[in-house]
Amino acid sequence: MRGSSRRPVAVVMAWVRRQPPKVKAFLAVVAGMAALVFIRFIVHDHDNLFVAAEAAHALGIAVLIYKLTKEKTCAGLSLKSQDLTALFLAVRLYCSFVMEYDIHTILDTATLAATLFVIYMIRFKLRSTYMLDKDNFALYYVVLPCAVLALLVHPSTSHNIVNRICWAFCVYLEAVSVLPQLRLMQNTKIVEPFTAHYVFALGVARFLSCAHWVLQVLDTRGGLLTALGYGLWPSMVLLSEIVQTFILADFCYYYVKSVFGGQLVLRLPSGVV
Template sequence: MNVKMARRPIHAASSWVRRQPPKVKAFLSVVSGMAALVLLRAIVHDHDNLFVAAEAVHSLGISVLIYKLIKEKTCAGLSLKTQELTAMFLAVRLYCSLVMEYDIHTILDSSTLAATLWVIYMIRFKLRSSYMVEKDNFAIYYVLIPCALLALLIHPSTSHHIVNRICWAFSVYLEAVSVLPQLRVMQNTKIVEPFTAHYVFALGVARFLACAHWVLQVLDSRGHLLVALGYGLWPSMVLISEIVQTFILADFCYYYVKSVLGGQLVLRLPSGVV
């Protein structure tokens, strides 16, 4: 009874938000994001921990996929292309981490890359009969080519070798759009089973934490961090990439939370959500 009473205000609030015009929804999203940033700034003293948390949450999302593949013996609803793009940007970022600065991020990226490669192997070979190839129809060259060109034009101006700086930029840009094929699969199916929904929600949380890390670092350094990243357009592109990743998944995360609070195991997406 108490649970039902607790859900009533949430349901009323979500219904009110759903009735608002797009501009009001966008404003509420911005306000909610700013409130979350203020809260994180107050409770997390070392903001580097936010980036570590983001990578840890991503690893947790991959673990959910592994559990799904082992328990249910099916990869239905998963995008092989998103996993391949994820492996690609992780491999490039791991290379950059090894040659530029070896730290905790290197270890986290290594474990996440290994898990992602295992998921790719399972989808491509062991569970191929359940792979929804007709639904996974996003052309990845639509993101690979623009990311590569953008990396050639806009990359860090640090003292590292030019190849390493271009690779670093490429991994940042590719990470920002790597989830698009998975969103296309969900758009085509309209129904998202629990484990896939948990995985995509974990990506959304990870992206928000990473974005919060960069924004709070810039605020704390009063803009000096942007100078440390280099001059030109690169510092701004880092922030824009993080913000783009967050907003790409924001709408899905809203419906995910709404579905969980409503006690629904299967997430049904309205038209035009992703």
């Protein structure tokens, strides 16, 4: 019975795997649009999607903390991705305090504290298991472009110019903060379960956050973009959310395929990242 229930999924996965890249990209877009339509009908208050995204991120970090404290190893985890996560959370927390203090400020505080704990464990307690040679993504490839882009394209609100640039910087940096983790996994080719669960949780969080913004734009018939300001900034916010989702889409595909295939360890083919 168990094998028969998985057989249709395996057949579909095998068919998708045989398709050329353009067909796979088209199928991914169709699947994403179908998911958005489904969410739009079952979730009446789309603000809940943002809370759900925060919850998925928190769940992913909880998986990391369990791995670090119980298994006493940080193998497969990128310290650089955690550093980028802490950086954009710290900047976003600063912006929340000086611009719009709300419930998300509390959520970001808790997430930043947990991320700093993960960094502490990797950097000091479990450094002997850290894959330094595999975690070789150069951070200036993402930090500098995000800083330059923030200087050029930022909100046109009435807030202080420094605060507006910081706000833009954390939005852009969040979109690419997972790249070092993906590079590390591509270097190792094999991803152990807890790391895979963490990255998949990030993928779910990114998709829910992206769905929140897209559906809000649709519900307001574009009015939300005007409320965010003028110029390129509103479009860049939406584009950043979409980029975050697509960066992790390929990994999430292989994760789901691995889970339905009954594999505990995820093996990534070349070219995923």
